[in-house]
Amino acid sequence: MIEPREILLGHGSGGRMGRQLIEEVFLRAFGGSESFAPDAAALDFPQGPGKLAFTTDSFVVDPLFFPGGDIGKLAVCGTVNDLAASGARPLYLSAGFIIEEGFPLADLMAVVRSMAQTARAAGVRVVCGDTKVVDRGKCDKLFINTAGVGWLSEALAGLGSGKAIRPGDLLLLNGPIAEHGMAVMAAREGMAASAELVSDCAPLGGLVEELLRAAPRTRFLRDATRGGLSAVVVELAEGLGLGIELEEEAIPLGQAARGLCEAFGFDPLYVANEGKMVAVVPPEEAPAALEALRGHPLGRQAALIGAVTAEHPGRVLLRTAIGGIRVVDLPAGRQLPRIC
Amino acid sequence: MIEPREILLGHGSGGRMGRQLIEEVFLRAFGGSESFAPDAAALDFPQGPGKLAFTTDSFVVDPLFFPGGDIGKLAVCGTVNDLAASGARPLYLSAGFIIEEGFPLADLMAVVRSMAQTARAAGVRVVCGDTKVVDRGKCDKLFINTAGVGWLSEALAGLGSGKAIRPGDLLLLNGPIAEHGMAVMAAREGMAASAELVSDCAPLGGLVEELLRAAPRTRFLRDATRGGLSAVVVELAEGLGLGIELEEEAIPLGQAARGLCEAFGFDPLYVANEGKMVAVVPPEEAPAALEALRGHPLGRQAALIGAVTAEHPGRVLLRTAIGGIRVVDLPAGRQLPRIC
Numbered sequence: 001m002i003e004p005r006e007i008l009l010g011h012g013s014g015g016r017m018g019r020q021l022i023e024e025v026f027l028r029a030f031g032g033s034e035s036f037a038p039d040a041a042a043l044d045f046p047q048g049p050g051k052l053a054f055t056t057d058s059f060v061v062d063p064l065f066f067p068g069g070d071i072g073k074l075a076v077c078g079t080v081n082d083l084a085a086s087g088a089r090p091l092y093l094s095a096g097f098i099i100e101e102g103f104p105l106a107d108l109m110a111v112v113r114s115m116a117q118t119a120r121a122a123g124v125r126v127v128c129g130d131t132k133v134v135d136r137g138k139c140d141k142l143f144i145n146t147a148g149v150g151w152l153s154e155a156l157a158g159l160g161s162g163k164a165i166r167p168g169d170l171l172l173l174n175g176p177i178a179e180h181g182m183a184v185m186a187a188r189e190g191m192a193a194s195a196e197l198v199s200d201c202a203p204l205g206g207l208v209e210e211l212l213r214a215a216p217r218t219r220f221l222r223d224a225t226r227g228g229l230s231a232v233v234v235e236l237a238e239g240l241g242l243g244i245e246l247e248e249e250a251i252p253l254g255q256a257a258r259g260l261c262e263a264f265g266f267d268p269l270y271v272a273n274e275g276k277m278v279a280v281v282p283p284e285e286a287p288a289a290l291e292a293l294r295g296h297p298l299g300r301q302a303a304l305i306g307a308v309t310a311e312h313p314g315r316v317l318l319r320t321a322i323g324g325i326r327v328v329d330l331p332a333g334r335q336l337p338r339i340c
Numbered sequence: 341m342i343e344p345r346e347i348l349l350g351h352g353s354g355g356r357m358g359r360q361l362i363e364e365v366f367l368r369a370f371g372g373s374e375s376f377a378p379d380a381a382a383l384d385f386p387q388g389p390g391k392l393a394f395t396t397d398s399f400v401v402d403p404l405f406f407p408g409g410d411i412g413k414l415a416v417c418g419t420v421n422d423l424a425a426s427g428a429r430p431l432y433l434s435a436g437f438i439i440e441e442g443f444p445l446a447d448l449m450a451v452v453r454s455m456a457q458t459a460r461a462a463g464v465r466v467v468c469g470d471t472k473v474v475d476r477g478k479c480d481k482l483f484i485n486t487a488g489v490g491w492l493s494e495a496l497a498g499l500g501s502g503k504a505i506r507p508g509d510l511l512l513l514n515g516p517i518a519e520h521g522m523a524v525m526a527a528r529e530g531m532a533a534s535a536e537l538v539s540d541c542a543p544l545g546g547l548v549e550e551l552l553r554a555a556p557r558t559r560f561l562r563d564a565t566r567g568g569l570s571a572v573v574v575e576l577a578e579g580l581g582l583g584i585e586l587e588e589e590a591i592p593l594g595q596a597a598r599g600l601c602e603a604f605g606f607d608p609l610y611v612a613n614e615g616k617m618v619a620v621v622p623p624e625e626a627p628a629a630l631e632a633l634r635g636h637p638l639g640r641q642a643a644l645i646g647a648v649t650a651e652h653p654g655r656v657l658l659r660t661a662i663g664g665i666r667v668v669d670l671p672a673g674r675q676l677p678r679i680c
Contacts, residue, residue, distance in 0.1 A: 014566025014612070015671035019575070039562075040395035040426035040500060042492050045385060052392075055380035056434035056487055057470045060479075086380035094396035096485045098438070130397045130485075134678060139400075140478040145436045145470075147396055147487030152382050160380060222379075226354025235359070272354070331355035338474060 012133030041127040053088030056147040066187035068198030072111035076118040079148035087159035088150030096145040122203035162220035167310040174299040176252035181271035197256040202275035214292030215285035246306035352473030381467040393428030396487040406527035408538030412455035419488035427499035428490030436485040462543030502560035514639040516592035521611035537596040542615035554632030555625035586646035
């Protein structure tokens, strides 16, 4: 067993302590019957027409553990969901750890186990990693980077750009918004237990597979993380020069998240999610798409939330619950720092 | 132009400021005629028999700029060299940035330009990225993670394990050791100008290609980074249960690095390199391998530094300049923190 019970600078030095950490923490969690490489991993990649999808995300969430997840689960879900949103089948993840000297070994092991467990649930393998240790006070506990590789079929290669979107297409969402951001916020403020809110943090590869099977002409997918639902729809409208109309009443929002948003003064449209996917589908496939989403455990509350229009190009309008119309813009600057 | 001239929390928020940062800093440097994706990139991958090589490294070097390089150049070289050492042709890099609030925009742009320039020199593309901003004092200026994807031919797929190594095989090194670690150390102590030492930080993909052409039966490659030359040879000997003998006088070591090691009390065998590759070759290919290394700009001072033996299995012995014999072990713990 590693002694002492906290991370020291020596664990990042490339010497015996570093090797021990790799063997006892990372190999044990990620190794299994398959290989985990401290250096480059050599992996099978599907043959035949298709692309390699490649993405990366760093995670600096504070606190590291929050209702519904932790930084490790988040790091796996975030990268898996980026791949899934591009239309790719997620295959492999890398994991880079930047650890503050003095970080409890037990916490590191809990995070790594959570990553391994989430990876198994998502059907991906964590195949390579790296550990750096910095002096006390030079980083905040633990940061994780995950990069992900997936296989993207030729048929789905255009999904990421949204260029196939046409006026009349419909926007679907797989469930209630603002739960991740508000759960982390509540945990940070020490009110987690009272808030009854858990992060929606989940890997969406399986949900996307079901959706694409039911609605093969799906035009576009994007997971609504930092910047919330608003960032996805505004970037889409601006990027394509098309209008988008959202129905406020149709956008799922739970009581607990709504209450916390009101208490803290946040607009739920701008709050981060970690298990929500926006899908744009042609109208004729919308019923099947919605049924497929609702048939999946991570899409029970899926809803049709809006439509693409040729009107007001580049702008997103929200029809509010009381009958008004509001322009939705990107958040100008900071909303919630260190939410992912 | 981005105003103000330093990074704010809002640049990491997924809103308009974050998008502006991506467009004006990252897309400008990494975009070129090709695409750089803030989310998942869709990329061509070679067809035919071969493996996908995947690796990751985080970089926390302090200071960010040092003689011979900077954290950006380092981040590209480190990951490219991991791929090259596995026998893979480096193809694509991801880039994840964790930035401290208040970090000067000019420094970020200098680092990103350096990454782009090094990537071009190394023949790889930076294809996807991510930016997180943390509050002042919660990280030290800038950390970078790079993950890398390469293509590994079937013929070279065993190179990373070293399992083909036999007693009698010879160890080559492409040049003088300890230059990266000591250059960073000197810069940290404010004695960079007087030390006349620059980091050896360089992408070694081209050098490895030349080597493998000249010595196609090369058994093993490993870049000697954290833990220095000693970490590579000790892990190899222990991993294979074979002995290794090194000749101290044959190991290239420059005057400036030697002087600094003596001044600071470091053993150059344990000091990090960022442009040094250890190659194990069968004796009949050693002359051609050495000639190929010396014919490359990054291998002018390449040398035969030792041999694999069936004696003292699992141990590395160093024949010292004065005729003694010393056991080389892994560094037990910390040597130089935040050297890469």
